[in-house]
Amino acid sequence: MSYFLWIEDFESSPKITATEVFGGLNIDDLQFADHKQELKRNLKAHGIYIELSFQDGLGFIRQNLGNIDYIILDIDLAAYSKGDVINADVLALLETFQDYKKPEDETENEQLLNRELANLKTLAGFYLYTELVVELGFPKQHILFCSNHGENTRETQKAFKSAKIASPKIYEKSAPEVQKWVKNCYENPYSRLRRGIIEGCQFAKNLPIDRLYFNEYTKGNESVQPEDIYNYLEVLENFLPLLESANKKALYKLFIRTLSHEWEAAKNIRRDENKKDTVLAWIMRNTRHWITHNSNLFGQLDEKIVAYLFIVNLRTMFNSDDDTLQGYEMILLNLFADKALSESEFKEKSIPVSDAYLALKNIVLDEKKNDTNIQDAFYFNELANNLQLSKSSRRNDTELFMKLLYQMFWLTTSNPYVDTKNRKLLEIKFGNFNYTEKPYLFELARHIYNRSFP
Template identity: 60%
Template sequence: MSYFLWVEDFENEARVTAANVFGGVLDEGLFDDKRQALKYNFKSQGVFIELNFQDGLDFICSKLDTVDYVILDIDLPAYGDDGINQDVLNLLVNFEGYQPQGVESEDEALQKNACSELKKIAGFYLYTKLVVELGFPKEHILFCSNHGENTQTIQQAFKTARMALPKIYQKSDDVVQQWVKQRYDDPYSRLRRGIIEGCKLAKSLPKENVYFNNFIPKQDSIQHEDIISYFQILENFLPLREPENKLALYKLFIRTLSHEWGATDPKKIKELAWIMKNVRNWVSHNSLLFSCIDEKLLAYLFIINLRLMFDFDSKVQSYETILLALFSHALTEQLFKDKAKNDLLKPDIAKTYLDLKNKVLDEKGKDGVKINDGFYFNELANNIQQSNSHLKDDKQLFSELIYQMFWLTTSNPYVGTSNQKKTLEIKFYGFNYLEKPYIEALARHIYHCSFSPRPNP
């Protein structure tokens, strides 16, 4: 999911208003006529509601980096139950003609009148704060208001400020739900938000949770503050506005993500760590290999990497839920569940191993091709990259191999006595996908990417 700030006062029928705007992405059980209950329910889904101008302004000034999109009402009360603060008072003085006279009764009346004028165009002030002062992308902002009577007021405010008036929709307009759903499901925004939330989690973990040094020579152990700095870089890597050439940025992200694995000791690498070790080697030596990657592959590698860097709760974390939703496919998830229930995953794993083994043997038999055979799946894949075979530049093949390594490095292969091509016997034991909840969730979501048939050339 992407995260939203929604500044809305819910003057009438809060449940209906919420359903009009977020009914296309959130469960109806979250909607409530009580504003505070609605605010609480939506927060768990990454939608942060502020009920007045002052609280909306405070969120924008202090927590804007926690959201990806903003939805603004036009007509908003100046402040809430906490009373007016100095920022809003200054705005009333500078822009709404409020001049305190030093007489309490008169000042209250003047302030009330100024707040009434502010209410009519409160959304305008928030919009200009976002776009003009903070550089927030205007395409990430939606204006929706049922106060049609204020259209002329808001139009005049934008005209006076020499700013183009953004499109303003009624909350009941179909385009509002469409806009929200498109942004809520946007792959780039979802990837970026999942990475940010994952990095925040990593930075909050104590040094006792650092697991990465298990893969590092003792004399080269990485300090906790260096790992925190590494995640700080990753957290700020993807800009809020999706870049035109995002594939180049994704390739650079993978290079940065896998960089630390260059210092690891191959003798200490095991299981899922081979994924990151190989990715580090490949991205460093083959500039073509990661030139066509997508949000799914980055999300998968980020989840694997963070789990290898730190030892923490094996339950699926909120950042993982955000990233795994990039893979959501009801039919393939059900297929995985059916196969897991009936112990039918092992044939998929065995076939994947044999397919790669035979690719290597086929290439090894060709004139002029120098490629080593191997036993382990990750070893076979790496041998292709170190060879002069044309397969080393097959982007689709290696995207699949990166996913397939998840299954093959968490399985225990047993090979029969025959070593001839296509007569190899192989059995797998010990793929305990239920051992850790995040492993099961990852397996279920990447199943289609791991074993989907390739089209004929």
């Protein structure tokens, strides 16, 4: 999902208004309550933050804008909510843009203030828009104006013209373009990826430092210090800009280079009996090798593979002691929703690890005949790595190696062994790994299955 800020004072039915705007999303109708505070609570669980007045909206924008991907503005807003008092920020705005000066007489001030607040109400959306775009640099492409107060549109347009700013189009809330815009933004793959990465980094930064598992992979080498990991997460959190780049694939390649950088020092990856899925660290170790020696291999990344590597990275770098699916993982795995297996479908699926292993083994053996200096190996991750580091033309096969990164999830967790009765290649077998044992592994497995075994 992408996160929305909706600044709306609901002068008509909250339920009807919310349904007009967000009814195109996969949200249960019961969530669209007709009580403002209940609606606010319900939609927050779906990444939709509602502020009910100009004052509250301005405060959110100035304090929490980093938590938001898209904004929907009403043009006509109450200055502040019932029960609140006007704050210094709104008073400062009245003084700056409406030449308000407090008279000494309190009665006169009350009358003047009421007039100024009435004027502010008709221009509230304009003030918020210019705060966002002009003062804070928020991309105007991520803002939607919609209102059911057509009589105030003219005042807003006059304000934009006077400020020499192109007026954005203002839609009625019931217009079909509104739901279409919201749905496109909510499901935008780039925004979902970016939001999942931000939430994941914030989650990891709040873990106790004793949950840092990464140094288990670097024993014998220099340990990574807590402040280095914090800085690393800060870089990742702020890596992808809010506005989608026209050359996002180049950006994804740089992101993966940064994400995998720390794994250069990881040379002690082994099976931990208390945390058997730590062998997934080979995925990150190989990614680091490959992007260092053949960056062209990562020139066509999509949001799914970036999300997959990010999830594996955090799960293997940190021992969270929580095997439930985290919020950031839910956001990222939604990128795979179009081809994800249902829970029942996955439980009925056989996992073709032997076929995947033999397919890679045969590629290596065939290439070895061509004298490409490729080395044979027993473990799947080593076979893949040897192929990539060889002189084989197959090392530039992007489709093959992205598939291998997915297949490594299954092949590193499935224990290979040689049947002692017959040591032929076809007698390499695999021990079963219980993917239902840990909820996050189960969810990851069912979402990437079709990417692993197309």
